[in-house]
Amino acid sequence: MLDLQIEPIVRAALLEDLGRAGDLTTDATVPPDQCGTVALIARDRGVIAGVDCARLAWTLIDPTVHVTFTAPDGSRVQPGDQIGEATGSVRALLTGERVALNLLGHLSGVATATAxxxxxxxxxxxxxxxxxxxxxxxxxxxxxxxxxxxxxxxxxxxxxxxxxxxxxxxxxxxxxxxxxxxxxxxxxxxxxxxxxxxxxxxxxxxxxxxxxxxxxxxxxxxxxxxxxxxxxxxxxxxxxxxxxxxxxxxxxxxxxxxxxxxxxxxxxxxxxxxxxxx
Structure with missing residues (x-):
């Protein structure tokens, strides 16, 4: 699917999570200039789906976040497999985490059930x-x-x-x-x-x-x-x-x-x- 089709759904999920005041926990504990990298790790055996949704969950918050996936949609994974990583502002990475994982986990569950x-x-x-x-x-x-x-x-x-x-x-x-x-x-x-x-x-x-x-x-x-x-x-x-x-x-x-x-x-x-x- 094109980002144009996915973006309204991911944006709505982010707005729902951010509410009126944004990510209070991350803003309180992480300096605005801190950068880092997080890895996405499969903990179950299954089939991956929704990688573009996860990517957008971070890049809509901060376009400079760099997201790569080594396991694209349709990939079969085992527990412990790294399926991707994201690098950039730690605030953006932590703020977008739940929406990225919610969509990625749910859609991968659908793909796994289908498989x-x-x-x-x-x-x-x-x-x-x-x-x-x-x-x-x-x-x-x-x-x-x-x-x-x-x-x-x-x-x-x-x-x-x-x-x-x-x-x-x-x-x-x-x-x-x-x-x-x-x-x-x-x-x-x-x-x-x-x-x-x-x-x-x-x-x-x-x-x-x-x-x-x-x-x-x-x-x-x-x-x-x-x-x-x-x-x-x-x-x-x-x-x-x-x-x-x-x-x-x-x-x-x-x-x-x-x-x-x-x-x-x-x-x-x-x-x-x-x-x-x-």
């Missing part, structure tokens, strides 16, 4: 993708972190594509009517994806057609039957409580995509520390 699912389906043709279950305000960053972890992006928002879900079907009166309305409304470049949870709905959808079908909360044996019925006429996606332990069985059904919301909304932060470089 666990990607590793689980390795050797199949199935791709792992995310959902819109993202942290408000951080969607673009979390979507980028999913890619860093080896995954694919689903919709970025409501305006990317039409995804007809159970409530849309309920209010339209039927799956067929919902798809008919969508096709009449959509522009020629807009894809239509439909969520189904039974094989009868798959048969109905095959009669009317769509670009993609989301097979929701189906066990692997049912997903396999659905994939065989669809026979490549639509992109197939499986979702619903997918874990690294269950993803392989779903992938072996031949489904094109497996989507998971938890890789963004419930990813465990990757522990990354900031150490004084003596």
């Amino acid at each position: 666990r699912l990607v590793d689980a389906v390795a050797g199949t043709h199935t791709h792992i993708c995310c959902t819109r279950k993202t942290t408000p305000g951080l969607r673009a960053l979390e979507k980028a972190a999913v890619v860093a972890g080896g995954g694919k992006n689903h919709r970025f928002g409501l305006d990317d594509a039409i995804l007809i879900k159970d409530n849309h079907v309920a209010f339209a009166g039927s799956l067929t009517e919902a798809v008919r309305r969508a096709r009449a409304y959509a522009g020629h470049l807009v894809k239509i994806d439909v969520e189904v949870d039974t094989l009868d709905q798959v048969r109905e959808l095959l009669d009317i057609g769509a670009d993609a079908v989301l097979l929701d909360n189906m066990p692997p044996e049912v997903v396999r039957q659905a994939v065989e019925m669809i026979a490549g006429r639509m992109v197939t996606e499986a979702s619903g409580r997918v874990t690294p332990d269950t993803a392989r069985a779903l992938a072996e059904t031949g489904v094109d995509l497996i989507s998971a919301g938890w890789i963004t909304h419930s990813a465990t932060v990757l522990d990354i520390g900031l150490d004084h470089h003596r």
Whole structure:
């Protein structure tokens, strides 16, 4: 992502942390002219994401701070690995520390969670993708972190594509009517994806057609039957409580995509520390 896209998010995080009076602790204990170096150290095994956010957390405070990363987004790290360092005003380094680590740790956690699912389906043709279950305000960053972890992006928002879900079907009166309305409304470049949870709905959808079908909360044996019925006429996606332990069985059904919301909304932060470089 471009700095232009990331900067408003990082700037808002810094302003939230600085409040009305700035960093009282650092300003009270560190002379304004003191310079130093800090090292970013991975304390867990995982995948790095968000390095540009961390860099901006310091350079927005002081443009003269020099930040380098030896482990760019997508790098796999082990505990004890140095992933980067920052040199410059100690006041700037300490004031930006928490925002840099919050974003770097969270986004690396998203990338790591994604990589666990990607590793689980390795050797199949199935791709792992995310959902819109993202942290408000951080969607673009979390979507980028999913890619860093080896995954694919689903919709970025409501305006990317039409995804007809159970409530849309309920209010339209039927799956067929919902798809008919969508096709009449959509522009020629807009894809239509439909969520189904039974094989009868798959048969109905095959009669009317769509670009993609989301097979929701189906066990692997049912997903396999659905994939065989669809026979490549639509992109197939499986979702619903997918874990690294269950993803392989779903992938072996031949489904094109497996989507998971938890890789963004419930990813465990990757522990990354900031150490004084003596």
